Every structure is written in structure tokens, then in C-alpha cells.
Amino acid sequence: MKISLIAHDEKKEAMIQFATSYQHILEKHDLFATGTTGKKIEEATGLNVFRFESGPLGGDQQIGAKIAENKMDLVIFFRDPLTAQPHEPDISALMRLCDVYQIPLVTNLAGAEVMIRALKAGFFDWRNLVRENED
Numbered sequence: 001m002k003i004s005l006i007a008h009d010e011k012k013e014a015m016i017q018f019a020t021s022y023q024h025i026l027e028k029h030d031l032f033a034t035g036t037t038g039k040k041i042e043e044a045t046g047l048n049v050f051r052f053e054s055g056p057l058g059g060d061q062q063i064g065a066k067i068a069e070n071k072m073d074l075v076i077f078f079r080d081p082l083t084a085q086p087h088e089p090d091i092s093a094l095m096r097l098c099d100v101y102q103i104p105l106v107t108n109l110a111g112a113e114v115m116i117r118a119l120k121a122g123f124f125d126w127r128n129l130v131r132e133n134e135d
């Protein structure tokens with residue numbers, strides 16, 4: 001699966017802990033991230049992460065483009081609901097595209113805990129069929 005990992009600044013520590021805890025699952029997948037999140041995950045875990053631009057510089061939009069091209073399967077996005085983001089329209093657009101294309105999205109740690117277990121159990125294998133049918 002192609003998985004995007006994104007965290008706002010106040011949530012980066014939680015993302016690092018999440019990625020560390022579930023490294024054994026995440027390492028079996030293709031990982032993508034916005035710039036700073038990806039760098040921190042790589043530094044903390046050694047996981048191989050493809051890094052897009054930083055969120056405020058267009059990273060959310062780049063991930064959105066992958067979704068529109070059917071090249072992203074899951075999005076784990078630890079949003080900070082208490083801090084205004086300069087690129088709020090990009091964040092909304094990314095989440096909107098998840099809804100448009102039926103891409104599983106979680107926006108907090110509690111949801112991510114469920115998603116990662118579902119991933120391990122094969123609950124998202126239908127995404128392989130969706131991708132094969134488009135090729």
C-alpha cells in the first residue's frame with residue numbers, strides 16, 4: 001500500500017511515536033510524507049519515506065494530486081485542531097479529495113491505531129483491486 005503520513009507541528013511527536021511503535025507494519029509499505037514530517041520520521045526510525053514539499057509549501061497539494069491519480073491508498077494525517085494553519089485551504093482540499101476518491105483517511109492518533117491494525121489484517125486489500133482495474 002502507498003501510505004501518506006502527515007503531522008502538523010504540535011502533532012509531530014505523536015507521529016514519531018506512532019511510526020516507531022508500528023515500524024514493523026509500516027516498513028512493509030511504500031511511505032510518503034510532507035517534508036518535515038517525513039524527515040523527522042526517517043531520523044527517528046530509519047524508515048524509507050518519500051518526502052514531498054513541506055505542507056505550507058505545497059506538500060498537501062502534492063499528496064492530493066497522487067490521490068487524484070489513484071496513486072495513494074491511505075492517508076494518516078495528525079491534524080492540529082487548535083492552531084490556525086496558513087495553508088488551511090490546501091488541507092481542506094486534501095481531505096476533500098480523500099472523500100471524492102474514497103481514500104481511507106484518519107486525522108488523529110486514535111483513528112490511526114484502528115487503521116494500522118486494519119491494514120495489518122488486510123482490510124484495505126480492496127485498494128489493490130481498485131488500482132489493478134485502472135491500469
Ligand SMILES: O=C(CO)COP(=O)(O)O
Nearest residue numbers: 034035036037054055056
Ligand atoms: O503542514 C503540514 C500538513 O498540512 C505538514 O507539513 P510538514 O510535514 O512539512 O511540517
